[in-house]
Amino acid sequence: MQDLQFLKDVLSVPTKTYQEERMVQYIVDWLKNEKIEHYVDEHMNVYATKQSGDFTDQFYPCVVSHTDTVHNIDTINIREEMKPNSKGELKLSLKAYNDLGRPTGIGGDDKCGVFACLKLLKELPYLKAAFFVSEETGCHGSKRADERFFSDVGYVIQFDAPEDWMVTENCYGARLFDRETEFFQKCDQILTEGMESRQKYMTHPYTDVYALKTKFNFACINFSIGYYDYHSPNEYVVVEDTYKGVEMGRKMIQELGYKKYYKSVEKSARFKYW
Numbered sequence: 001m002q003d004l005q006f007l008k009d010v011l012s013v014p015t016k017t018y019q020e021e022r023m024v025q026y027i028v029d030w031l032k033n034e035k036i037e038h039y040v041d042e043h044m045n046v047y048a049t050k051q052s053g054d055f056t057d058q059f060y061p062c063v064v065s066h067t068d069t070v071h072n073i074d075t076i077n078i079r080e081e082m083k084p085n086s087k088g089e090l091k092l093s094l095k096a097y098n099d100l101g102r103p104t105g106i107g108g109d110d111k112c113g114v115f116a117c118l119k120l121l122k123e124l125p126y127l128k129a130a131f132f133v134s135e136e137t138g139c140h141g142s143k144r145a146d147e148r149f150f151s152d153v154g155y156v157i158q159f160d161a162p163e164d165w166m167v168t169e170n171c172y173g174a175r176l177f178d179r180e181t182e183f184f185q186k187c188d189q190i191l192t193e194g195m196e197s198r199q200k201y202m203t204h205p206y207t208d209v210y211a212l213k214t215k216f217n218f219a220c221i222n223f224s225i226g227y228y229d230y231h232s233p234n235e236y237v238v239v240e241d242t243y244k245g246v247e248m249g250r251k252m253i254q255e256l257g258y259k260k261y262y263k264s265v266e267k268s269a270r271f272k273y274w
Contacts, residue, residue, distance in 0.1 A: 003119065007242065008078045010115040011094060011106050017068040017136045020044060024067055027114065027131055036121060044133045045141045047149045052125040058258040059154030062128040063120055063249060064142075064208050065113030066135035066160065070231050071105035074098045078106070083228070085238045086163045086198075093228075095236040108227025108237040110135065113159035116225055116246045124250070126258060128153060132208050135160075142211035154260040155183065155218050157249050158209045159225040164241040167191060168222035169201040171210035174266035177219040183261035187221055187252055194248040195224075219263040223248065 015023035027046050031038040038048040046067075049060070076096045083093035096106035117129045130149065132141035161168060168176060177184050191199045209220040226241030 004239065006119070007115050007237075007239065008094065010118070011096065011108065011111050011237065012076045012078055013111070014073045014076055015067060015069055015107065015111070016071060016073055017134050019073055020067045020133050023111075023114070024131070024133070027067070027118070030118060034122060041144075041146055043141055043144050045144070045146070046131040047146060048121060048129045050121050050124065050127045055126050059152055059260045060126060060128040060258070061253045061256065062130065062150070062153045062156045063117045064130045064132065064156055064158045064212070065117050066110045066132045066141065066208055067114065068134050068136050069105070069107030069109060069111065070136050071107050071233075074104045076104060076106070081236070083236050083238065085241060086165055091238045091240050093236045093238050095234070103233040105231075105233045105235045106227075106237055108225070108235060109162065109230040110160045112225040112227050112237055112242050112245070115242065116159040116249060119246050120249060120253070124253060127253070135208055139206050139208055139211040142208035145212060145215060147215070150212070150216050153216070153218055154258065155256060156209055156212055156220040157252060158207060158220065158222040159245055159249065160207045160222055161204065161224045162227050162230050164224045164226060164238070164244060165195050165198045165200055166224045167199050167201050168204045168207070168209070170203040171213070171222070172206040174210050174213045175263075176209055176213055176221055177263055181219070181261065183219045183256065186255045190248055190251045190255065191223065194244055194251070213263070213266045215265065217262055217265050219261040
């Protein structure tokens with residue numbers, strides 16, 4: 001299956017909140033190998049810009065994910081298993097075990113998102129990507145997002161929801177987009193096709209687009225990227241669902257293009273600048 005080893009490689013990197021050095025280094029090494037412009041800020045957030053040729057008077061699409069998981073640092077051995085998707089169909093899935101054969105939690109939340117961002121950086125000509133640290137304990141990296149990096153961003157897509165049917169509309173008190181807009185209409189059409197009309201727009205606890213939406217005036221969206229039983233040792237990743245999430249992100253960028261979709265800053269009372 002295309003890119004299966006790449007997905008396994010990303011999922012094999014041990015990372016936990018405040019112990020994210022190995023994942024950050026993996027991302028940096030990958031960006032160096034692909035010759036993609038990037039930098040790491042003082043908080044260990046990674047920022048990448050892919051530009052193939054002239055790109056003036058336009059806005060970048062931006063994809064984001066977070067580099068931490070909730071699982072303890074351990075050896076990660078990836079096994080292929082047949083596990084159920086959201087419809088109960090058995091599908092090729094990936095699950096993690098340590099050297100003693102015990103499930104460790106594969107960390108698809110949000111290593112699947114990291115994979116999605118890297119894959120789209122590799123394949124699209126113009127794209128920004130941000131990889132934020134320490135989301136799981138309060139979006140600490142994205143609260144400190146570099147304003148200069150986002151000054152020419154037109155919209156943000158995050159891959160950080162479980163299974164294959166969830167879409168975040170409201171996140172911790174912040175509305176990510178308005179429904180009566182071109183942004184929503186184009187995204188909804190792609191989600192309807194990719195999720196087979198099963199998508200549900202939901203209110204979710206915080207993730208990085210929440211922090212971004214309280215700082216910047218562009219629209220954001222977050223949706224499923226194929227991890228199941230998240231935050232448990234038995235977490236697994238349905239490969240097909242991860243690929244579908246990446247493809248929906250690609251189609252959104254193709255349809256939305258290189259312009260800005262405005263959404264007013266949401267000054268949530270829950271948000272605190274650090």
